[in-house]
Amino acid sequence: MPSLTIDGRRVELRGGETILAAARRAGIEIPTLCHVDGLPPSTSCFLCAVQVHGRPTLSPACAMPAADGMVVATDSEDIRASRKMALELVLSDHIGDCVAPCRATCPAGLDGPAFIACMARGEHRRAAEIVSEGLVLPASLGRICPRPCEAACRRRDLDGSLSIGALHRFCADRDLASGSPYVPAREGPTGRRVGIVGAGPAGLAAAYHLLVRGHAVEIFDAHALPGGMLRYGVPAFRLPREVLDGEIAVVRALGAELRMGLKLGRDVRLDDLRRDFHAVFVALGAQGSRGLGIPGEELALPAADLLERTAEGRPPELGGEVVVLGGGSVAMDSSRTAVRLGARSVVVFYRRSRREMPCLPAEVEAAEAEGVRVEPSVAPVRLERRGSGRLLLTYVRTEPGEPDASGRRRPVPVPGSETAIEATCVVAAVGQSVETDGVLDCDCLRPSGDGIAVDPRTLATSIEGVFAGGDAVTGPDLAVRAVGAGKLAAASIDQHLRGLKVVGDPGLLNVLMGRLDGAQFAALFPGAARSPQAAMPELVPGPRRASFDEVELGLAEAEAVRDAARCLGCGCARALDCRLRVEATRHGADLARFRGERRPPWRDATHPLVVYEPGKCILCGACVRAAEEAREPVGLSFTGRGFEPAVAPCLGAAMAEGLAAAAPRAAQVCPTGALALRSGARGGCRQG
Ligand SMILES: Cc1cc2nc3c(=O)[nH]c(=O)nc-3n(C[C@H](O)[C@H](O)[C@H](O)COP(=O)(O)OP(=O)(O)OC[C@H]3O[C@@H](n4cnc5c(N)ncnc54)[C@H](O)[C@@H]3O)c2cc1C
Ligand code: SF4
Ligand code: SF4
Ligand code: SF4
Ligand code: FES
Structure with missing residues (x-):
């Protein structure tokens, strides 16, 4: 019986078959882009390259006939490099947004x-x-x-x-x-239990996504109520507590058990959690307050104390004149809280320029609209208590100096600018820190930079089964990033609990158009x-x-x-099944490797069923062949708009004439989103 050998396996030969067809019959996968079963090959992408023994170069499996005695290798370092390069070349002038x-x-x-x-x-x-x-x-x-x-x-x-x-x-x-x-439906119970430390955004998000996947979740938190900094930091005039409570109720309704008032390191130990649960997620935030680093810093009120006590309904006595030191959201929230607590004058000092303030311009505008005075380029020097009980803050004006490690210009004092201001209260809003001392009883949870060290792809710590995320890893950051971290941790923990390789979010590569x-x-x-x-x-x-x-x-x-209704519905209609995207991800293609001049983006939306975007077209000709197969009277062919090659209906006809009957088939065989069914023709909500 005539046969060929593919990857060391003998495969019986069938007349007229290509190497690709023989390999597929034997269950050996060879990636393809331009190939369409049943249509003649175009050999334009070269993704299906294989090594045929005795040939000096790689050959396209989709076009090369299989022959008796042939010895074929479908995988080697050379083949992988060739495929990766083929994809990078195709992507070099690809223009579109994979996801919105x-x-x-x-x-x-x-x-x-x-x-x-x-x-x-x-x-x-x-x-x-x-x-x-x-x-x-x-x-x-x-x-x-x-x-x-x-x-x-x-x-x-x-x-x-x-x-x-x-x-x-x-x-x-x-x-x-x-x-x-x-409240979303839950998958069937897996019998696996996850212990989460911290009921802030990161812990709650992880809980939600783990519960949906059928795992049981218990959350331990040192505070009396859940929500983390959203409850004890962000003031109610920006986030009413009934909104937060309502959202946490959804996580409870999903099945989360909240064990409040229990502190890791005091009431529970990490080792206990590792023993009692199949996995642990540490999301204890950045609860410590950074000092001002000046003489008398202990006289300042930490912003976290001001905000937490206010949130608990027992605000501190601030007096009439308040100075807030810092330039982030916490400083703005502190100043606006001081206004609401009755301070007559509230001033915010920030050591860099107004443009460099880490909070949003809208936050500064809102504070100023409420009467807060914001003074940039001011740095504190020392803080003293006067005999009257009032505070005296000495400060200097600053100007930009040499760039520091972050690339920003370090503020340096303007000589002779020292002056002082009296205040009833000085609030230090210069940042929070991650407190791990005495909390994490295991020194293998190493701190890194601002927080706990993790593998950023998976959020796994150095201890098997223990993951960490949110501010506890990044240092003080944003709530949405903590929520994102909880989601990622849930994906990793789920993989861990199911005995799979822990890879985090196995997302696909993204092409984005930019502005x-x-x-x-x-x-x-x-x-x-x-x-x-x-x-x-x-x-x-x-x-x-x-x-x-x-x-x-x-x-x-x-x-x-x-x-x-203003939304443009961005994102590619084929984002999830685009073969170019899937293969580029699988082969680790580098989008920038051969980045050339980008093609001018445009789209032909004149067809009632399909939309054509030449920027995503890899010129594989599958649609041209599909039109030929359907014996379209006009059909499609390759064309050049100036130097921009594309496919277009023959003889300058409209797209609706070129694809009169074959539009759905042409969209189906297109390996990218270049020729895609309109969303109405696909049915359902647009996925970005
Ligand atoms: C005043 C202020 C304003 C902010 N404004 C914004 C904003 O406008 N937009 C924005 O995106 N972000 C804002 N943030 C940041 C945002 O709140 C945080 O990035 C986010 O809450 C971090 O979530 P997390 O779950 O990682 O930690 P956290 O929210 O800090 O939650 C950690 C939880 O862990 C618990 N915990 C800590 N230690 C232990 C322990 N040892 N044992 C048990 N439990 C423990 C805590 O009680 C807490 O509930 C603001 C923060 C502050 C302080
Ligand atoms: S969470 Fe933030 S970044 Fe995400 S969609 Fe909402 S506003 Fe945009
Ligand atoms: S137009 Fe719509 S889909 Fe596009 S980026 Fe904006 S919100 Fe997202
Ligand atoms: S539009 Fe046609 S030529 Fe372009 S990628 Fe799709 S199938 Fe290939
Ligand atoms: S050359 Fe074979 S699939 Fe493209």
């Missing part, structure tokens, strides 16, 4: 276009479900997240981003107000008309100085739906 920019930049990966499309159609319940499954604490984060997604939103290339945070806040608020908030100029935007989104971003209604500054009522009031339904 908003989704790619949300640290928790919320699928913006999917929930926003539902909102635009008025399907608020479905939108709330998508939001809830993608983002734990969506109503809270919709209020306090600094919204990196909006900075990346494609709509900014036209007239301003969508109000993404306000939109998921709208969905989640409405869901909470419904009286029966969405578009006006002409490029118009070519990609020809129908988009200008429409302003929804603005958040607010309490007026006067009355809000006197109460802890929420300042940002939330979007009205009509405005939320109008803003949702």
Whole structure:
């Protein structure tokens, strides 16, 4: 019987078969892009390269006929390098967004276009479900997240981003107000138990995603109530406690057991948790307060104390003149809290320029609207108590000096600028630190930089079965990053509990277009008309100085739906099954290796069923062959728009004529999202 050998296995020969077909019949996988079963080969991608013994170069398995006695290798270092290079060449001028920019930049990966499309159609319940499954604490984060997604939103290339945070806040608020908030279904019980330390955003997010996967979860927390810094840090005028409580109730309803008032290192030990649970997630945040590093620093009130005591309803006595030192969100929250606690004058000193303040400009504007004076380029020198009991803060003006390790210019004192201010209270809001001393009884949980050392891909610590994330790892950071860390930890812990290799989030590689100029935007989104971003209604500054009522009031339904309708539905229709993306990820392709000049992005959306985007076209010709197979009267062929090769209907006809009957088949055989069914033709919500 004639045969060939593939990867050392004898495979019976069948007449007219290619190496690819013979290998597949034998269960040996060879990756392909341009190949389509049943259509003639085009050999344009060379991903299917194999080594045929006796041939000096690699051969395309999809076109090379199998022959008696042939010896073929489908995997070797050379073959892998060749395939990787083939993919990198294809990607060198690929232009498109695999996932929507908003989704790619949300640290928790919320699928913006999917929930926003539902909102635009008025399907608020479905939108709330998508939001809830993608983002734990969506109503809270919709209020306090600094919204990196909006900075990346494609709509900014036209007239301003969508109000993404306000939109998921709208969905989640409405869901909470419904009286029966969405609680996702859980997979069947796995019998595995996870102990979580810390009921802040990271711990709650990990709990949510572990519970959904069928594991049991117990959360231990030193405080009386859950929520972490969202409860004991962020003031109620930015995040009402009933909103936080409602969101935590969803995690409880899923089955989380919360054991409050138990401190790791005092009431429970890490070793106990390792014994009692199949895995442990340490998410104890950054609870320590950094000192000012000046003589008399002990006289300052740590911002964490001010905010925590206020949150607990027992605020400290501040007196009438308050100075806050720091320039981040904590400093702004402290100053605005001091205003509400009755201080007559509140001033914030920050040692660098206003532009360098780590908080959002909107936070400074809100504080100033409430009467806070913000003075940048001021550094404290010493703090003393006067005989009168008042404090005297000596400070200097600063100017930018040489760059420091972070690349920012170090503030240096302006000679002769020393001066002093009297105050009834000085609040130190210069940062928090991770407290591990006496808490983690095992010195193998090594600190690294600001927090606990982990493998950043998986959040695994050096101890088997123990993971860590959130501020405890990064140092003081953002709530949405803590929520993202909880989600990642849940994925890793789930893999660990199921005895799988722990890889964290096995996500796919992302191509992103970056900013578009006006002409490029118009070519990609020809129908988009200008429409302003929804603005958040607010309490007026006067009355809000006197109460802890929420300042940002939330979007009205009509405005939320109008803003949702502005969404461009970015992201590739084939994001999940694009063969180029899947293979590029699998082969570790480097997107930048052969980065050439990018093609001008445009799309042909004239066909009623499919959309063609030449920037994603790898010129494999599968659609051309599909049109030929269907005997399309006009059909498609390769063309060059100037120097830009693409496929186009023959004889300058419209796309609808070129693909009169074969459009669905052509979209199906396209290995990328270059030729894709319109979302209406695919059915369901758009996934970004
Ligand atoms: C004043 C302030 C304002 C902020 N504003 C914003 C904002 O506007 N936007 C934003 O995105 N982020 C903001 N943040 C940051 C955000 O709150 C944190 O990044 C986030 O809460 C970190 O989540 P986490 O779960 O890692 O830790 P945490 O929220 O700190 O939660 C840790 C939990 O662990 C518990 N714990 C600690 N030690 C132990 C122990 N030994 N045993 C048991 N339990 C323990 C704590 O009680 C706490 O509940 C702000 C923070 C502060 C302080
Ligand atoms: S959590 Fe933040 S980054 Fe993520 S979608 Fe919401 S506002 Fe955007
Ligand atoms: S236009 Fe819509 S899908 Fe595109 S980035 Fe903005 S919110 Fe996301
Ligand atoms: S549009 Fe046609 S030529 Fe371009 S990648 Fe898709 S199938 Fe290949
Ligand atoms: S050359 Fe064989 S699949 Fe492309």
